[in-house]
Amino acid sequence: MNQDKIKPDAIIPQASLIKTLLFILPMMFLTFAILTKGKLPSDPKSLFAIVITYLFINAIFFMLLYTGKTDRFRAIFFITYAVLFVVSFITHLIEIRGSMAVSQANMLQGETPFCHIVIPMTLIPLAFTRTIIFPGTIIGSFASIASMFVLWIGVTLALGRGFCSWGCFFGGLDDGFSRILKRPVIKNINFNWTYLPYAVLIAVVLTAAISLSPTYCAWLCPYKTVTEFVEVTSFKILMQTIIFVSLFIGLVIVLPILTRRRIQCGLFCPFGAFQSFTNRINVFEVRIDKEKCVKCKRCIQVCPTFSLSEEVWEKGKTRISCTKCGKCIDSCPKKAIFFHLKGTPLSGNQRIYRILFLYPAFLFLATIAGGTIQDGIVKIIRLITTGSMFIH
Amino acid sequence: MLGEGKGVVQNCAVIVQFLFGRLFGYLIFGVIAWGINRSILQAVGYREFIIGLAYVVLSIFLICYAFFRVRTSCVVQKLTGIIGRVKNTIPLFLPLFLGFFTGLSFCPPFLLALTSAADKGGLAQSILFFFMFFLGTSVFFIPAPFVGLLRSFSVMSTIGKMAAGLVGIYYLYSGIIMLVVGIKRI
Amino acid sequence: MNKLKSILGYTWAFIAFFIVLATFFGNERFSKVLASVTGMKVSPWYTGGDVISVIDHGTYRTLIHRPVFDALIGEKREGFIQINWEPSTGIPQVIEEKIDYDKDRKEDLLIILDTSTGKATLTAYSPSIVSIERIYRLKNGWAVRIVLRKPS
Numbered sequence: 001m002n003q004d005k006i007k008p009d010a011i012i013p014q015a016s017l018i019k020t021l022l023f024i025l026p027m028m029f030l031t032f033a034i035l036t037k038g039k040l041p042s043d044p045k046s047l048f049a050i051v052i053t054y055l056f057i058n059a060i061f062f063m064l065l066y067t068g069k070t071d072r073f074r075a076i077f078f079i080t081y082a083v084l085f086v087v088s089f090i091t092h093l094i095e096i097r098g099s100m101a102v103s104q105a106n107m108l109q110g111e112t113p114f115c116h117i118v119i120p121m122t123l124i125p126l127a128f129t130r131t132i133i134f135p136g137t138i139i140g141s142f143a144s145i146a147s148m149f150v151l152w153i154g155v156t157l158a159l160g161r162g163f164c165s166w167g168c169f170f171g172g173l174d175d176g177f178s179r180i181l182k183r184p185v186i187k188n189i190n191f192n193w194t195y196l197p198y199a200v201l202i203a204v205v206l207t208a209a210i211s212l213s214p215t216y217c218a219w220l221c222p223y224k225t226v227t228e229f230v231e232v233t234s235f236k237i238l239m240q241t242i243i244f245v246s247l248f249i250g251l252v253i254v255l256p257i258l259t260r261r262r263i264q265c266g267l268f269c270p271f272g273a274f275q276s277f278t279n280r281i282n283v284f285e286v287r288i289d290k291e292k293c294v295k296c297k298r299c300i301q302v303c304p305t306f307s308l309s310e311e312v313w314e315k316g317k318t319r320i321s322c323t324k325c326g327k328c329i330d331s332c333p334k335k336a337i338f339f340h341l342k343g344t345p346l347s348g349n350q351r352i353y354r355i356l357f358l359y360p361a362f363l364f365l366a367t368i369a370g371g372t373i374q375d376g377i378v379k380i381i382r383l384i385t386t387g388s389m390f391i392h
Numbered sequence: 393m394l395g396e397g398k399g400v401v402q403n404c405a406v407i408v409q410f411l412f413g414r415l416f417g418y419l420i421f422g423v424i425a426w427g428i429n430r431s432i433l434q435a436v437g438y439r440e441f442i443i444g445l446a447y448v449v450l451s452i453f454l455i456c457y458a459f460f461r462v463r464t465s466c467v468v469q470k471l472t473g474i475i476g477r478v479k480n481t482i483p484l485f486l487p488l489f490l491g492f493f494t495g496l497s498f499c500p501p502f503l504l505a506l507t508s509a510a511d512k513g514g515l516a517q518s519i520l521f522f523f524m525f526f527l528g529t530s531v532f533f534i535p536a537p538f539v540g541l542l543r544s545f546s547v548m549s550t551i552g553k554m555a556a557g558l559v560g561i562y563y564l565y566s567g568i569i570m571l572v573v574g575i576k577r578i
Numbered sequence: 579m580n581k582l583k584s585i586l587g588y589t590w591a592f593i594a595f596f597i598v599l600a601t602f603f604g605n606e607r608f609s610k611v612l613a614s615v616t617g618m619k620v621s622p623w624y625t626g627g628d629v630i631s632v633i634d635h636g637t638y639r640t641l642i643h644r645p646v647f648d649a650l651i652g653e654k655r656e657g658f659i660q661i662n663w664e665p666s667t668g669i670p671q672v673i674e675e676k677i678d679y680d681k682d683r684k685e686d687l688l689i690i691l692d693t694s695t696g697k698a699t700l701t702a703y704s705p706s707i708v709s710i711e712r713i714y715r716l717k718n719g720w721a722v723r724i725v726l727r728k729p730s
Contacts, residue, residue, distance in 0.1 A: 034602070105714040107624060108721060128650050130617050135624040138613050145620070146609035154601025158594040192550055199554030207562050209650055212623055215562065283590040343587030345580070356591040360598045367602045520651045
């Protein structure tokens with residue numbers, strides 16, 4: 001096994017400062033427009049939050065381009081987004097509803113924000129009955145059903161399963177916990193577990209179609225622990241609550257810490273399994289240069305979603321479950337792994353391929369996360385200055 | 393298919409015939425399930441109790457099927473003589489014939505589907521239920537013309553068993569609830 | 579052929595950037611188009627179904643929804659009917675109302691709802707009526723769902 005003398009995770013500038021600044025200029029204009037919506041806020045807390053968010057986003061993009069390291073800086077942004085999403089979402093719910101718990105009356109009145117994970121379960125009932133089996137509103141509300149569908153269609157066309165590392169507001173929690181320890185405690189995971197998300201997908205899609213209710217949301221979704229959940233008013237709901245809290249502790253906290261992998265995302269999430277199929281038709285992919293590869297297996301060890309194996313080496317590409325996070329690319333000592341555009345030559349300019357991927361991916365993340373990060377910062381400032389996150 | 397070395401298009405034609413025969417077998421069972429509903433379940437008073445009990449028993453079998461190696465009966469194995477005669481006289485229809493009889497395998501998922509369909513009531517619903525069951529169980533044949541039956545079968549078999557276990561747990565819960573309701577009504 | 583594939587690859591990658599822009603900047607417009615083209619609605623199992631009858635009592639209105647038995651195809655054996663009470667100027671403390679939901683000019687049920695306690699009693703006149711599923715206190719009034727069963 002050959003080892004590079006320079007550590008693969010060392011930061012070495014990949015482009016000149018001037019070139020990098022030129023490349024990030026369009027992103028700076030776009031993120032300014034997206035965050036301010038053409039108008040700077042007068043409230044000092046909001047203004048401070050916008051400035052911090054703007055600088056944070058563009059600093060991350062600068063480092064992504066300047067250092068050539070994708071995953072390290074993407075993860076900082078992604079994890080920050082997930083944490084502040086929880087802060088922002090929970091405080092928002094408490095402000096409008098008084099509680100994280102959603103009551104049956106809230107559901108009757110369509111006050112439940114729509115989540116992307118429900119989408120696969122809604123498709124069969126939508127095709128047969130033209131109705132959405134979710135207690136939300138079609139248009140005109142926060143996270144309305146139609147707006148989330150549009151978001152999903154757009155990200156699917158642009159990034160495929162890249163959504164899981166460049167958009168999902170839950171994935172950052174899994175990602176964050178997986179980076180706590182320096183070395184994994186559990187190293188060997190039976191490869192058959194990587195098929196579980198597809199089994200969960202089939203099971204929840206079929207049971208949702210039979211029962212006309214989103215069974216994953218009702219019974220399994222661990223992220224209800226940090227967003228919203230049904231008020232416990234019966235034994236059945238109590239059982240559901242115990243299940244999802246246990247899954248959150250196990251799949252989002254404990255196992256990611258012990259394995260240094262995204263266990264919920266890679267071994268359970270049915271939406272991730274669903275999005276994997278869209279990778280087949282997405283233009284962006286991760287490829288392996290078999291001539292440069294020395295089979296040190298570092299990429300297999302670090303891949304958070306188990307998308308690399310000795311079998312896929314032979315093909316020179318990742319499995320369909322690849323979320324394009326860039327961790328394998330950053331970890332490869334021989335720079336044998338790279339972002340690639342389908343149809344283009346493998347020997348083409350890898351820097352161009354990378355930039356062509358990073359622009360839509362980062363823009364998506366910046367747009368979906370920008371407002372949430374701002375809001376999270378405002379809430380934290382409010383907490384520090386007034387002792388409470390809530391508007392009185 | 394692998395042995396004959398035919399191209400993708402010809403393999404697709406074989407698979408389509410096979411699936412059509414399988415679908416025909418499943419739809420017949422949809423009608424039978426409706427018949428069970430109209431005859432037995434209407435006459436007997438303790439509907440929830442019977443259906444609930446059937447769900448509980450069959451879902452336990454399904455969970456065992458998912459987690460343990462279980463050999464399911466296949467009607468095709470017992471019809472080798474008839475298959476031979478079909479192969480010699482009307483070889484073109486062999487995949488159709490094989491498809492029809494593989495659809496008659498009395499495995500736990502199939503029996504659970506039969507119970508669920510019998511609970512549905514309407515003929516259209518019963519047939520639709522079996523159509524959906526056909527789609528779900530036929531998914532693993534889709535990659536066969538392209539990557540070979542063996543390789544796709546192994547992956548889809550793993551996924552199928554895991555999914556069977558999860559669906560089994562769902563039906564176990566539904567069955568227990570129906571059983572409790574049924575017992576209360578008695 | 580390789581050159582064409584290459585051009586298509588680069589083109590698609592460029593377009594991906596604009597797809598992301600359009601997804602966010604055009605979200606409101608695209609949402610409305612998607613909603614109207616698909617005709618999608620929230621399932622009646624959550625909304626209670628369409629309102630088929632409104633009874634005006636002066637200070638409040640009674641809204642009777644259609645019976646919901648919707649299944650993936652056809653209908654389920656068990657469903658419900660939802661009745662809402664919305665204030666115009668105010669809802670009385672006790673609502674006592676006979677409901678004919680199937681418009682056969684025969685009353686199907688009597689519901690007595692005490693809005694101070696949130697409790698209700700149901701008297702069934704039709705064999706399809708089973709029980710009260712749930713009582714809801716809404717922002718604008720009250721609602722009750724009553725379990726229905728289709729006759730065998």
